[in-house]
Amino acid sequence: MRWLLTAALMCMASAMGCSSPPPRAMPVPNVRTEVKILQDAEGNEVFQLVGLHSGLIQRIRDRLDEDNNAGSEFLLVAMRGPKSATKRTQAEQADCSALPTPILGTYTILPDGIQFKPRYPVSRGAVVDVYGDPLGQITQKFPDWAAGRFTDMLVRSFVIPNKWELPTTRVTAVYPSADVLPENLLKFYIHFSAPMSRGMAYDCVKLFDAEGKEVEMPFLELPEELWDPSGQRLTLLLDPGRIKSELLPRREVGPALQKGGRYALVVVESWLDAEGKPLTVGFRKEFTVGPPDTVMPRVADWQMHVPPANSRKPLSIVFPEPLDHGLLERVLSVVRDGKTISGQVRISDHERRWHFIPDTPWTAGDYALVVETILEDLAGNNLKKPFEVDLLQHLDRANVPETESLPFRIPQLR
Amino acid sequence: MRQTRMGIAMIALLAATSLAPAADLTASLQVGTPDIKSVGPLAFGPEGILFVGDPQGAAVFAIATWDAKSAGEGIPRVEALDAKIAGLLGVTPRDLTINDMAVNPLSGQVYLSVTRGQGPNAVPFILRVDRTGKISEVPLKDVKFSKMPLSNATVRNRMEAITDLAYFNGKLYVAGLSNEEFASRLRVIAFPFSKEEPPAGIEIYHGSHGRFETNAPIRTFTFYRGADNEDYLLAAYTCTPLVRIPLKDIQPGAHVKGVTVAELGNRNRPLDMIVYQKGGKTSVLMANNSRGLMKITAENIEKAPGITTRVADKAGQSYETLEQFQNNVVQLDRYDDSHALVLLRTESGTYNLEPLPLP
Numbered sequence: 075m076r077w078l079l080t081a082a083l084m085c086m087a088s089a090m091g092c093s094s095p096p097p098r099a100m101p102v103p104n105v106r107t108e109v110k111i112l113q114d115a116e117g118n119e120v121f122q123l124v125g126l127h128s129g130l131i132q133r134i135r136d137r138l139d140e141d142n143n144a145g146s147e148f149l150l151v152a153m154r155g156p157k158s159a160t161k162r163t164q165a166e167q168a169d170c171s172a173l174p175t176p177i178l179g180t181y182t183i184l185p186d187g188i189q190f191k192p193r194y195p196v197s198r199g200a201v202v203d204v205y206g207d208p209l210g211q212i213t214q215k216f217p218d219w220a221a222g223r224f225t226d227m228l229v230r231s232f233v234i235p236n237k238w239e240l241p242t243t244r245v246t247a248v249y250p251s252a253d254v255l256p257e258n259l260l261k262f263y264i265h266f267s268a269p270m271s272r273g274m275a276y277d278c279v280k281l282f283d284a285e286g287k288e289v290e291m292p293f294l295e296l297p298e299e300l301w302d303p304s305g306q307r308l309t310l311l312l313d314p315g316r317i318k319s320e321l322l323p324r325r326e327v328g329p330a331l332q333k334g335g336r337y338a339l340v341v342v343e344s345w346l347d348a349e350g351k352p353l354t355v356g357f358r359k360e361f362t363v364g365p366p367d368t369v370m371p372r373v374a375d376w377q378m379h380v381p382p383a384n385s386r387k388p389l390s391i392v393f394p395e396p397l398d399h400g401l402l403e404r405v406l407s408v409v410r411d412g413k414t415i416s417g418q419v420r421i422s423d424h425e426r427r428w429h430f431i432p433d434t435p436w437t438a439g440d441y442a443l444v445v446e447t448i449l450e451d452l453a454g455n456n457l458k459k460p461f462e463v464d465l466l467q468h469l470d471r472a473n474v475p476e477t478e479s480l481p482f483r484i485p486q487l488r
Numbered sequence: 489m490r491q492t493r494m495g496i497a498m499i500a501l502l503a504a505t506s507l508a509p510a511a512d513l514t515a516s517l518q519v520g521t522p523d524i525k526s527v528g529p530l531a532f533g534p535e536g537i538l539f540v541g542d543p544q545g546a547a548v549f550a551i552a553t554w555d556a557k558s559a560g561e562g563i564p565r566v567e568a569l570d571a572k573i574a575g576l577l578g579v580t581p582r583d584l585t586i587n588d589m590a591v592n593p594l595s596g597q598v599y600l601s602v603t604r605g606q607g608p609n610a611v612p613f614i615l616r617v618d619r620t621g622k623i624s625e626v627p628l629k630d631v632k633f634s635k636m637p638l639s640n641a642t643v644r645n646r647m648e649a650i651t652d653l654a655y656f657n658g659k660l661y662v663a664g665l666s667n668e669e670f671a672s673r674l675r676v677i678a679f680p681f682s683k684e685e686p687p688a689g690i691e692i693y694h695g696s697h698g699r700f701e702t703n704a705p706i707r708t709f710t711f712y713r714g715a716d717n718e719d720y721l722l723a724a725y726t727c728t729p730l731v732r733i734p735l736k737d738i739q740p741g742a743h744v745k746g747v748t749v750a751e752l753g754n755r756n757r758p759l760d761m762i763v764y765q766k767g768g769k770t771s772v773l774m775a776n777n778s779r780g781l782m783k784i785t786a787e788n789i790e791k792a793p794g795i796t797t798r799v800a801d802k803a804g805q806s807y808e809t810l811e812q813f814q815n816n817v818v819q820l821d822r823y824d825d826s827h828a829l830v831l832l833r834t835e836s837g838t839y840n841l842e843p844l845p846l847p
Contacts, residue, residue, distance in 0.1 A: 295724055300649055303645065307645060403644065448669040
């Protein structure tokens, strides 16, 4: 067994020093690296990591030739502790003693990856992190390549399934869906196909810049996590302290999103659903950041396309900018003679269009589209006030109604 | 920790006013089984009445615990509290969430809101830790209780997280944050709960250096009586300012703008606050997720002019950081005149319940 080698359990940090290598640009970590959890002839679990960089595999192969205890020098398989790597402070990342301890086990070279066999079964439900150089260029040994930038080196996280059941839950949508988002974007909605667990959100959604560097604490981390009643939609607020003018977080570390930058919102598949199973696959949304939006949306700027009578064709409203997806589903209604018409709402064109399909065909007559003035654009400006009120500009807050009404008429067919 | 967060003077005041019509409060509750769908923040009122925030059910409950007399001596200290609770509930600690902790000031027993499991099958529990550290379940069947729905909190996919809850002078204050529109709502609900609809939320703004003002989510709040004999709400926002609002200004429908009395630096997310007195000085003790415990002077906080100019890092009321609690206090409440009670996350990932001498 030429490639069968045992990883050392000792903390190599103390033996090898802990100098920080010079920083360099990294790509966004490849969340498509696959992990297969298999059972060997004895029924023990082995992890096959495929899709690793060939340079990294070659380095491990070379090193194993020299020392069959050296597998974890370039690829570290570790249990997720109480604090994940991404939550470590920079000081902790630079401190060798804070680096994770590799799981005891053996490494085997596969044609396109590495097989790792833990010596003892890993707990069901445990999260396992795999660290290594995603570009396969670093020649230093652990922990030298890891010190100070462990987050960059996380190539994969996965969960030991609670039961041998296949994952079934996935991300179904992320809003806003547009490719260009304002610098002062206020929130993302992440939709899932089934109810999710609580308490993992801020470990499992990450924001990376164009160089693959993780944006530090971009989100407002609320212990409660903002879910909908079904547990299938998470609201992720960007930290308002980094959006609002003149507040300390923004002045100290700047806005989370910078105009002109390109970013990736990444959902990692180790996020557990309510049944304790990971997602079937991770999710990634790339976008570019445009200028901040400080202008309140105005109903007067909307275009309305009125359907013909005796049809169930949609009433369509076109907005000049994308509006908040969650609110668009809820705060617009069609009213006739004071009664709300029942029907289905559809949102399209990257949240620039709202369609209403009545349950029964339209009849000719006078209607109104009623809009709650809490409706927001992507930057939290609503119909009542901008996200930030500039006190140097007068805003008549006292006389803003709770709703605005847009009358329309469906003409008689001739 | 979401309860008696007032100084000694304040407790005396409470005793003189809201505790006076004692028996009436529990008498206002009806026997039955509260339909609690989830358990979030907890707070104690008079007579051992426990307030429970239920974000899933969009309601708050008042429950008679009949735990209104001192329950012995000592301060509870429990190692690996989560593992012990998990064992009690038949799950691994991973399937357990401790949502909040409140000390009953009358008995010295500690109440926890706990969720077992995840998603639609999650089950809410209220547990009690006695002064010796023994854990038991607080029964929620055939108890005296009263329920107040939070109006408009849940509509379609909209929900409101309850970020904090506290009782003061006959009123329950509930801070909520919507998962859709960016609005922080503070509801002030008279107790005993009336049959009428509760008042609509009050929107609270904070200024930013004179030029801008924004709506903002209140993370945690407490009460403070100033030397001017006025009562104030001290609110810690998610984006670091500590804000002072006179209680008399908090009226339904009002546009209330708080005065920023401290900026507590970046990467500081407040979790809990208590107000206490020691050596004749009043202080605020704040737990937060990244700077350990912070002790903030409350002296003259009612007179502070408000921060209206740029500050380098911290400004306003002075504070010190208790470095030994870097990052690991997840729950904080006042225990008695000389102690706080904290839930600490340990290196091994378990949670210990420990007393903390007030600094």
